[in-house]
Amino acid sequence: MQWIALVAGWSVAAIFAAWVLVFANGTPAEPLVSQPGDFVKVLLNALTIAGLYFIVASGFTLIFGLMRVVNLAHGSFFLLGGYIALEFQKLMVGKSRNILGDDVGVFDWVIPLLLAAMIAGILGLIMQQVFLRWFQGQDMRETMITIAISVILADMMVSWFGGIGVDIQWPGLIDRAITVSGVRYSVSRLFMLGVAIVVGVALWAWLQKTRTGMVIRAGVDDTSMVQALGINVQLVFALAFFVGSALAGMGGVMGGSFAGLAAGVDGQWLLNSIIVVIVGGLGSLKGALAGSLLLGVVTAFAPSYLPAGFTNYSIIFTFVLLGAVLAWRPYGLFGTPE
Amino acid sequence: MTAADNNASRPRGRVVTFERALLVFAVALLLVLPAFTSDFFVSFVLTQGLLLGIAAASLIFLAAYGGMVSLAQTLLFGVSGFVIGNAVTTGGSKGLNLGLDPWLGVALGVGITTVLAFFLGAVASRSTGLYFLMITLTFGVIGFYFFGQVTTFSGFGGINQVRAPDFVGTPGQFPERLYFLALAVSVIVYVVLRYIARTPFGLSLQGIRDDHVRMSSMGYNVWVHRTLAFTLAGFVASLAGVLFIWWNRQIDPASIGMGEILALLIIAVIGGINRLEGAWVGAIVFVMVNNYVRDVPGLNQIGLTEARFNTIIGLIFLIIVLLSPDGFIGIGQRVVRLLTPRAWHTSQAPGSDSGSGPSVTAGSRSDSGSGSAETTGNK
Numbered sequence: 001m002q003w004i005a006l007v008a009g010w011s012v013a014a015i016f017a018a019w020v021l022v023f024a025n026g027t028p029a030e031p032l033v034s035q036p037g038d039f040v041k042v043l044l045n046a047l048t049i050a051g052l053y054f055i056v057a058s059g060f061t062l063i064f065g066l067m068r069v070v071n072l073a074h075g076s077f078f079l080l081g082g083y084i085a086l087e088f089q090k091l092m093v094g095k096s097r098n099i100l101g102d103d104v105g106v107f108d109w110v111i112p113l114l115l116a117a118m119i120a121g122i123l124g125l126i127m128q129q130v131f132l133r134w135f136q137g138q139d140m141r142e143t144m145i146t147i148a149i150s151v152i153l154a155d156m157m158v159s160w161f162g163g164i165g166v167d168i169q170w171p172g173l174i175d176r177a178i179t180v181s182g183v184r185y186s187v188s189r190l191f192m193l194g195v196a197i198v199v200g201v202a203l204w205a206w207l208q209k210t211r212t213g214m215v216i217r218a219g220v221d222d223t224s225m226v227q228a229l230g231i232n233v234q235l236v237f238a239l240a241f242f243v244g245s246a247l248a249g250m251g252g253v254m255g256g257s258f259a260g261l262a263a264g265v266d267g268q269w270l271l272n273s274i275i276v277v278i279v280g281g282l283g284s285l286k287g288a289l290a291g292s293l294l295l296g297v298v299t300a301f302a303p304s305y306l307p308a309g310f311t312n313y314s315i316i317f318t319f320v321l322l323g324a325v326l327a328w329r330p331y332g333l334f335g336t337p338e
Numbered sequence: 339m340t341a342a343d344n345n346a347s348r349p350r351g352r353v354v355t356f357e358r359a360l361l362v363f364a365v366a367l368l369l370v371l372p373a374f375t376s377d378f379f380v381s382f383v384l385t386q387g388l389l390l391g392i393a394a395a396s397l398i399f400l401a402a403y404g405g406m407v408s409l410a411q412t413l414l415f416g417v418s419g420f421v422i423g424n425a426v427t428t429g430g431s432k433g434l435n436l437g438l439d440p441w442l443g444v445a446l447g448v449g450i451t452t453v454l455a456f457f458l459g460a461v462a463s464r465s466t467g468l469y470f471l472m473i474t475l476t477f478g479v480i481g482f483y484f485f486g487q488v489t490t491f492s493g494f495g496g497i498n499q500v501r502a503p504d505f506v507g508t509p510g511q512f513p514e515r516l517y518f519l520a521l522a523v524s525v526i527v528y529v530v531l532r533y534i535a536r537t538p539f540g541l542s543l544q545g546i547r548d549d550h551v552r553m554s555s556m557g558y559n560v561w562v563h564r565t566l567a568f569t570l571a572g573f574v575a576s577l578a579g580v581l582f583i584w585w586n587r588q589i590d591p592a593s594i595g596m597g598e599i600l601a602l603l604i605i606a607v608i609g610g611i612n613r614l615e616g617a618w619v620g621a622i623v624f625v626m627v628n629n630y631v632r633d634v635p636g637l638n639q640i641g642l643t644e645a646r647f648n649t650i651i652g653l654i655f656l657i658i659v660l661l662s663p664d665g666f667i668g669i670g671q672r673v674v675r676l677l678t679p680r681a682w683h684t685s686q687a688p689g690s691d692s693g694s695g696p697s698v699t700a701g702s703r704s705d706s707g708s709g710s711a712e713t714t715g716n717k
Contacts (some may be wrong), residue, residue: 023577070468097405101537113408132662139468144607144659267596271479274472282469289623312487319480323461326473328463 005328020305028311029304037183042304048189050296051196052254056269057276057288058203059247065220065283066240066332068139069132071124073146075270076153076250081120081249082256082265083161085166088112093169101172109257110172117250124245125238133234150266158263165262168253192254199247203285216240220283275318279325281335290333294321347604353665356674361615366701368521372514381513385585387625388520391580391618392527394605396571399531402612404567405538405547410474412602413481414572416594418579420485423446423497440503447583448576455572456565464563466550478599486591496590500583508587520581524618529572531614534570543567568638592599597648604655610667619666627651 020039024031029038060074089112090096093103127149135141169175174187215236219226227233236282250262255269276295281288298321302314329336368388372380393415400406419498424434425443438446462473502508506515534540543563546553550560583589592598601624609620628651631637632644642650662668 068468070472124623131656140471141659141663143468143471144603144663145656147600148652148656148659151597151604151655152649154597155646155648155652159649257479264596267479270596271476274476278469278472278476312489315480315483315487319477319484322476322480326461326464331469 009328014156015055020301024305026307027305028308038304040183041185042300044185044189045304046293046296048193048296049300050292052192052258052273053276053292053295054196054288055199055247055254056251057273057280057292058200058285059244059251060273061280061283061285061288062203062216062240062247063148063244064277066223067136069128069146069239070139070143071146071244072143072270072274073124073150073153073279074245075266076150076262077120077124077245077248078252078255078269079157079261079266080123080153081116081250081252082261083157083166084119084249085112085116085253086166086256086261088115089168096328101169102173104169104175105169106171106173109169111255113250115325116253120249121242121246122254124248125242127245128238128241129157133237142193142327148280150270154263154266157266161261163263165260166202166256167260168256186307188258192258194253199250200289212236212239275322278322278332281329281332284332284334287332287334294325341702363474364526365521374519376688380517381585383622383625383629385513385581387518387519387622388517388524388618389578389581389585390602390605390624391621392524392581393522393575394602394609394617394621395482395527395531395614396574396578397606398609398611398614398617399574400567400571401606402614403535403547404543404564406463406568407471407603407611408462408474408563408568408571409573409599409603410462410472410477411571412594412599414455414458414575415579416481416485416589416601417454418447418451418576419583419589419593420492420497422580422583423500424491426501427497427499431494432489433491433497440501443682444580447580450570451576451579452573455575456569459565459568459572460561462560463568465544478480478594479596482591482599483577484570485594492589492591494591496588496593498588500587500589502584502587506584516581516585520585523577523581527577528614531574539563539566555650572670601651604651607663608655608658608665610665615669616665616667623654623666624651627654 007038011251021032029035029042030037056074056078059070063069063071063074089099089104089108092108092111093099095103127146131145131149132142135145170188170191174191177184177186179185205213207217216239219233219236223233226236251269255261255265259265272295276288276291277283278291279294280289280291295318298317299314302317303311306314325333329335368384371384375384376697393411396414397408397411401446420433422440422443423437425436425446426440427433427435428437429435458474458477462470462477465473486494502516506512506519535544542553542558546558546560546563554560582593586593605620605624606617607620608623609618610616628647631642631647631650637643637650658665664671
């Protein structure tokens with residue numbers, strides 16, 4: 001069975017490559033041989049959006065890996081983080097509307113980012129301590145509680161921040177485009193990728209090189225054994241929930257600068273996180289990376305390399321990715337069966 | 339676990355009789371209610387409640403008997419509506435505008451939805467518990483974006499002016515006709531699903547819910563059972579979709595968006611996710627809150643106006659999940675037990691009133707394989 005899947009996987013990859021390379025005439029991007037610049041742009045789009053997927057999904061997967069809680073309020077913390085950062089940015093810039101790139105210094109973006117991540121983390125921690133702690137082990141009930149909180153938060157955010165879409169302004173320094181050998185590309189998107197790499201490396205170093213990280217990894221494998229060794233596992237859970245929610249809030253600030261904030265964005269980013277972790281395997285940071293890259297490639301390439309009249313069908317390819325991975329590995333690429 | 343499988347095995351004592359009497363009374367009440375209430379109440383509370391109840395019943399059937407909490411039921415409900423919309427409209431809106439006969443539209447809607455449910459079920463049924471929940475959630479949300487983006491079938495504007503067959507008429511004109519149809523479908527769905535739970539298929543499905551590893555080693559094909567159960571639930575959801583499109587006359591992607599997906603789960607949980615009856619109880623409560631929250635004194639003063647309906651329903655949902663995971667049905671059962679003499683309880687199998695929330699942990703139980711059937715039997 002394994003070799004069939006391998007052959008199928010490589011054939012799909014080969015067909016995809018041949019299509020992008022030579023045959024994609026009549027698509028918005030045109031084939032690689034005739035329009036290499038467009039290909040580079042689409043590839044960069046894939047990588048940069050994958051970076052954002054990774055930041056958000058790594059928080060989701062961290063919480064699940066350690067505590068078996070599917071935090072369906074993750075998207076709400078994303079959106080709330082974005083809105084909070086916007087409020088801080090307005091305060092710091094001193095304008096409540098029409099904020100332009102020139103008004104925003106680097107700190108007018110970074111400080112709101114850190115504050116929003118912090119507040120989202122604290123809210124996640126409160127949710128875990130007040131509601132979830134008492135139902136540890138009842139994973140479906142914990143999930144229902146996070147759903148209830150996401151419904152309430154979504155409605156409250158409409159009430160506080162309105163239903164109209166708003167943007168967080170990038171700092172003027174990076175809110176521009178650069179041109180390298182004929183390819184024009186947005187600096188802020190490259191910056192987003194840079195932040196994702198920094199976050200990824202920091203998470204990896206934290207989990208692999210520190211004592212806390214060691215405890216968390218041990219907790220993922222066997223919580224009761226960690227507890228038996230005299231480690232305060234509740235503290236570790238609280239920390240994981242704080243970091244996981246803070247990552248959602250941080251993602252929200254970047255997503256809000258990149259694509260804007262509006263009612264419904266929370267569900268969209270919850271969906272992105274879920275697809276990433278289902279494809280990559282729940283609870284695995286490696287899986288979150290693989291899932292983000294795959295989803296990034298699909299969401300960037302499908303609209304650009306489908307024939308012009310059919311680009312609105314690109315959502316189907318997300319489903320195809322999900323179905324193909326699940327048919328081959330029901331617990332994701334790096335996941336293990338319960 | 340709990341009441342669902344007790345029904346199949348427990349001796350028919352007085353409590354069962356009481357429950358049956360209550361059911362018959364409820365149906366009788368629903369039959370005569372239109373005579374005493376306004377057209378608005380019949381259409382917007384009762385009809386909407388019944389059709390949402392049918393959709394929620396498909397969710398509860400999977401959760402209570404199969405241990406699968408599916409969030410794809412709203413999608414299947416919507417696909418049925420979209421197919422009918424595409425099939426019967428003759429122009430004036432997006433979609434294929436095929437202009438077919440309404441009954442042919444129903445056949446297509448139900449048929450296509452059931453086939454789709456089979457394939458979605460085949461993919462999702464290899465997973466269990468929270469994985470299943472998340473996978474079906476992605477199905478639902480991808481479906482929302484699909485109908486939003488693919489203007490061939492709908493687009494975000496949706497499909498308007500969908501005709502119902504002449505004998506149903508328009509809800510504005512004959513609200514009772516659609517209401518009695520919804521009531522009839524509800525009763526049939528309830529009876530058939532209860533019957534299926536007692537067939538060998540239903541019993542092995544419940545066995546798989548309790549311990550799929552054991553059932554698998556005894557030679558049952560777990561995946562096939564789950565897939566077929568999902569297909570059946572998809573069929574039931576498609577019936578609700580038919581009633582919805584006849585009732586609402588239009589459907590757009592917002593009808594199956596994230597909010598609606600969660601609303602169906604909320605209906606199932608506040609009603610009681612381990613009993614089929616909970617579907618209709620939850621749905622009626624849901625639409626009552628939706629329609630009458632503005633009349634509740636005091637709520638406006640603390641900022642919970644009608645526009646904050648989702649906050650109110652979210653709070654109700656949160657309280658139910660925290661305090662009574664078997665929903666209003668569970669609260670009702672506890673009240674009945676408090677009010678009746680102890681001697682009557684002997685015929686009721688133990689375990690059905692455990693406060694630990696067996697229903698909402700359904701997914702985890704089926705994973706861990708702790709076998710709630712054993713627990714019930716041993717007590």
